[in-house]
Amino acid sequence: MKIVNTIKTILLLSVVVILPSCLDLDPQDQMSDANLWQTPNDYKLYANQFYEWTRDFSSAVYDGPHSDTRSDLMTSSSYNEYSKGINNIPVSDGNYTGAYTKIRYANILLQKAESYPNPTDIARYVAEAKFFRAYEYFDLLQLFGDVIVVTEPIDITDPKMNAPRDDRSKVVDLIIEDLKQAIPDLPKENAIATADKGRVSQGAAQAFLSRVALYEGTWQKFRTGDVTRINDLLDIAAESAWEVIDSKQYEIFKPAELGTDAYKYLFILEDVQSNPANIKKDKNKEYIFSRRHDEVIAPIGKNITKNCFANVQWVTRKLAEMYLGADGLPIDNAQSTAGVDYSTPDNEYAKRDNRMTNTLMAPGRKYWNNNASHTTWTDADKAAFDNKDFYPTSGSGYNNQKWATERNVKDEYEGYDFPIIRYAEVLLNYAEAVFERNADAEGNIMDASKVDAALVYLNEVRQRVNPNMPGLTTSFATTHNLKMREEIRRERTVELFNEGFRIDDLKRWKIAETEMPENMLGVKWNTSGDWATWAGKWSPSYSLEDGCLLIETNRVWSNKNYLYPLPSDQRQLNPNIGQNPGW
DSSP states (O other): OOOOSSOSOOOSOOBOOOOOOTTOOOOSOBOOTTTSSOSHHHHHHHHGGGGGSSOOHHHHTSSSTTSGGGSSSEEOSSOOHHHHTOOOOOSOOHHHHHHHHHHHHHHHHHHHHTTOSOHHHHHHHHHHHHHHHHHHHHHHHHHHSSBOOOOSOOOTTOGGGGSOOBOHHHHHHHHHHHHHHHGGGSOOGGGSOGGGTTSOOHHHHHHHHHHHHHHHHHHHHTTTOOHHHHHHHHHHHHHHHHHHHHHTOOOOOOOGGGGGGHHHHHTTOOSSOOSTTOOOGGGOOOEEEEEOOBTTTBOOOSOHHHHHSEEEEEEOHHHHHHSOBTTSSOTTOTTOOSOOOOSSTTGGGTTBOTHHHHHBOOTTOOOOOTTOOOSSOSHHHHTTSSOOOOOOOSTTSOEEOTTOOOSOOOTTOOOOOEEEEEHHHHHHHHHHHHHHHTBOTTOOBSOHHHHHHHHHHHHHHHTTSOTTSOOOOHHHHHHTTOOHHHHHHHHHHHHTTTSSOHHHHHHHTTOHHHHTTSOEEEEEOOOSGGGHHHHHHOOOOOOEETTEEEEEOOOOOOGGGGSOOOOHHHHHHOGGGOOOTTO
16 A cells, blocks of 8 residues: 555544543543454554654645745745744644644554564564654654653553653654664665555665754754764764665656756656656655655645745745855855846846756746646747746745646646655755764864765755756865855755755754844846836835845844744643743
């Protein structure tokens, strides 16, 4: 049975009685042990529910705790209170209670497994339970910091649920232990049967371990944490990322047929013709773990193309200026030969990192969407339907096309997968972990040879659609007066845009207090010359800052915003739970 968006069979939870509790948990599930937990298949069926817990388009691309809508890279016609730094203490928070409900379900499987007569037969599903318990605890850690650690399915009256929160170090140690224990009992990607494609692999657990350790290692590093622990965490991040790389199970998606548009089409692959080369999902070896969708069996169920195409997501000028010139240099670098200027609406996109035009919509060009019927992906085909030269008529003037299909399909029925973990992230994790392990707090490198060896993998990501762009090396950075930490972070931001990483990265790097309060700007506005066509379609009412549209102001950020507040209902139910600083 393939793992798709909905659980097709989950019969083990036979009776669920809803009662109040300090975590709004369901009580101990009433199961007939005479008939259940008897075979490996029982454990497999129970574990199927775990796959509903992961991030998907609905949480990562639309508004969710990890979405870029809560970052400095994107806004919309109405501001986001979390992005603006003005969110308040909620009465309740489903992120908190929901995670504990899921943790409890994972703990049930783990408890039942303790008495199973042949542990080897169910080892894989025990490993899956540990992976997903770690997954949920990491979500709690990112949002709330210190949380209560529970490793058994407890009753609603258990005093453990009225305990003080455990320190984040204990939470991280549990996550790492769960993942390390899970890895040996999970199959390699190439050993997963076709019917089980989509289940957690060994590589997924290793990659996730890399994500967790890098997050906590850098969180501690930029908050003057314990040096030994920081180094241990960064070592784990680098080593687990390397294990994924060395496994040779995954690769960057860059089929020659798609050339410098491979990044664009990676995110809209379907098992129907969704790109000019008619490449299907089975050619994508980059997605290590994904939320799987299909137009017929499990469509995305969100109006994803309409939400992501053109004027709905207002991309900020900050992201646009992060794209390097084709010479591998920032566009404001004195030595840059990219020649970026703003004399025409689309000249800003010329001689740049090709991911810019793979992600954003250059004015004056034609674009397909899910209302556009076509067959050949040629310029002639573009002229055959009513999709005129694109010019924004609202927003920031920087418009997104990532996640927007190019084939005619009914709204909400797109069938591309959401990458929970992809290989590009692992390569970037490796480069960053090795750099931070070999650099001090100011970014001074102690061992250039180790950093250069790791940057090879960052350059593999960069050069996917930029084969002629110079690679990032320590000597290149020195020659052009670049700050290596800034360039590594730039690469991560550009590559993982709109996938749910930016706000968490700003928090772990402890630079949110600098980046988040900045005004959100749009394009540099002009009404003369080649800009007249655009100006004739749109007369924005925004004021200007340095000649750019001033989209959002009065943004704030204080130290309390680094963690979410504990909801008030949980504090009433558990007086020992405390509250995060500043709230």
